[in-house]
Amino acid sequence: NTKTFIFDLDGVIVDTARYHFLAWQRLASQLGIEFTPEHNEQLKGVSRVRSLDLILELGNIEASQEDKNKWLVQKNTEYLSYIEEIDQSEILPGILTVLNYLKEHKQNIVLGSASKNARPILEKTSIIHYFDAIVDGNDVTNAKPDPEVFLQGAKKINATPTNCIVFEDSVAGIQAANSANMISIGVGEKEVLYEAQFVFPDFTHIDTTFLENLVKK
Numbered sequence: 001n002t003k004t005f006i007f008d009l010d011g012v013i014v015d016t017a018r019y020h021f022l023a024w025q026r027l028a029s030q031l032g033i034e035f036t037p038e039h040n041e042q043l044k045g046v047s048r049v050r051s052l053d054l055i056l057e058l059g060n061i062e063a064s065q066e067d068k069n070k071w072l073v074q075k076n077t078e079y080l081s082y083i084e085e086i087d088q089s090e091i092l093p094g095i096l097t098v099l100n101y102l103k104e105h106k107q108n109i110v111l112g113s114a115s116k117n118a119r120p121i122l123e124k125t126s127i128i129h130y131f132d133a134i135v136d137g138n139d140v141t142n143a144k145p146d147p148e149v150f151l152q153g154a155k156k157i158n159a160t161p162t163n164c165i166v167f168e169d170s171v172a173g174i175q176a177a178n179s180a181n182m183i184s185i186g187v188g189e190k191e192v193l194y195e196a197q198f199v200f201p202d203f204t205h206i207d208t209t210f211l212e213n214l215v216k217k
């Protein structure tokens with residue numbers, strides 16, 4: 001039995017969600033907008049452009065395209081400075097065990113991320129070789145909750161969506177997986193990710209019996 005396991009990047013494989021938050025928070029405070037971790041939940045998995053729009057809506061700010069472009073560059077420059085020196089130590093607990101298990105059992109491993117910075121992160125953390133296919137923010141036109149990123153991932157290795165399993169830390173990502181007709185597994189808080197078919201606090205709670213059952217299904 002071969003299944004396709006699709007991993008989100010930020011907040012699932014690496015602890016970069018907090019860097020996105022810090023960079024957005026800096027911009028928001030500069031614009032006089034209060035931006036809390038609760039607000040940030042809605043930005044997770046959402047594209048850079050859409051994230052800025054959500055923050056501006058929060059502060060009731062209408063801006064010119066020129067200003068928006070400037071702020072997008074500013075946010076990304078700050079984010080890049082955080083990830084510049086990222087290494088294996090920022091891989092989230094339990095991830096390598098799960099990736100190794102799936103590789104040993106000849107399962108497909110795919111990346112489905114909204115980030116345009118996904119490839120350099122996979123390279124710097126030395127895990128890019130695990131992935132049979134990579135779909136990121138440079139490939140898709142419709143951001144999560146649209147299922148495009150996951151459907152493209154499945155297509156790249158000729159997998160049927162119902163044979164795909166998605167790991168996600170964001171509400172938008174879980175909704176994307178569900179509308180792609182894939183099995184959705186939330187990594188994070190049950191209260192936030194209640195739309196997922198399964199939720200685990202982190203990958204150390206996902207044991208091999210659970211994975212084995214997904215493969216057999």
Ligand code: G16
Pocket residue numbers: 008009010011017020043044045046047048051076112113114115116117118137170
């Ligand atoms: C990620 C993050 C989002 C971020 C988006 C775009 O997606 O969760 O917060 O806004 O990518 O990232 P970038 O600005 O680097 O292109 P994911 O899908 O990996 O969680």
Ligand code: MG
Pocket residue numbers: 008009010011012044045168169170173
């Ligand atoms: Mg994420």
